[in-house]
Amino acid sequence: LGVALSLALPLAGVSAACSASEGAVGGAAPGSGTQGASGIGDPDFPEDGNGGYDVEHYGLKLSYDPASRRLSGSATVRARAVQDLTAFDLDLHGLTVSQVTVDGAAARFGRRDDELTISPVARIAKDARFDVTVDYAGVPDPIRNYANLGTYGFIATPDGSFVTCEPNGAKTWFPSNDHPSDKATYAFEITVPAGVTAIANGELAGTPATSDGRTTFVWRERHPMASYLATMTTGRFETRTGKSAAGTPVYAAVDPAFHGSLDTLYTKTGQITDYWSTVFGPYPFSSTGAVVDDYAAGYALENQTKPIYGGFTPDSGVMAHELAHQWFGDSVSITRWKDLWLNEGFATYAEWLWSEHEGGTTADTVFRNYYAKTADSMWSYPPGRAQRADLFNGSVYTRGAMTLHALRREIGDATFFALIKKWTASHQYGNATTEQFVGLAEQMSGKDLSGLFDAWLYQPRRPAAVI
Ligand code: ARG
């Protein structure tokens, strides 16, 4: 974090406080074509993310006080312009911005809905790298009841925060290009009252230091990460760290209410991570982990390197799902939300593979049992086109997984598992689309699979029986 932040320190002689102002949105001349778009181009989420630049790194230096629920600090966003820019947006929901600098010079900024529009004093040239520092504070307001998604984002808990951001809740705690198509590395420097643990993605840098009753945790995620996978979960936690049998560092943490779950959580996380490494390809990140908080979210989330379980002790099937997401969703990320089955269908299929691996129901039997449910609502929801109003529909999970099983039966085990490893290797740390998956499957099998994928992914009806 130190590097990113020091590069963005205001230049001597610039009086940021005097020249910055919270004024009207937009500094670009109308029609000049140098104002970055307010959305990254996802038709289902038109205001999510932003145009005109690509983020390379976020440096988040934040303090959180659970008693007052106040978050404060600064975010430094290092980006590369993909067009000339006289103004550009970051996504930010609520919170009060006190100052913005671009390459150390105070910049004008304005707020409209969840867009923070920044007008640097000098035009940024296409391809130039620039550092934006946003100083901000306030009581984070999570997203509630948006598109049938429950409560997500930065959620205050009695002892800290539960931070799960899929699909677009990163903007509730830091200014971001909040869309999975712009991945970046992260450094977190999180200060909390002594006795509180702050958990973010990646690995701890050094031992957390305490002074004046406050402890600072420095975490670094060196691999590109989608914004919705970033977390700063805080509170009272019991932790256990070590290495899996194959040597991957493991960080497990439980709220004291889940004291009895810690050892199993730790052990299973290492075992499942190691097993998936043999099935999906090498584990893509520098550590694995698990967090159980006592906030009853009703879901788990595959936060990169730190899957989080919201108020329940996960069974190994749920852990298998969240850890499979480290490959499918986290390392290989979707480009548009409509392709969400590439995350959820694969992670659900991983649950079936795990069940079979454990000597339980085989993947084939799970598939057949679902296929026999002729009246299930998933048949009317094509999983290859996740819908904005019902993004996490069960079809995206179950029928998505069934699509993979139908594919496996069509191309055979050897080609199917080679395809999966090739998929994770070719798009590691990047983004991909359904079309790319279909293309790779056809290339590796030498078969025309358009009928199979069309029936399973895109038709609002139950596909005809597969052999
Ligand atoms: N990706 C998560 C999972 O399947 C689900 C996240 C649900 N998000 C939400 N806002 N309800 O593991």
Ligand code: ZN
């Ligand atoms: Zn999932």
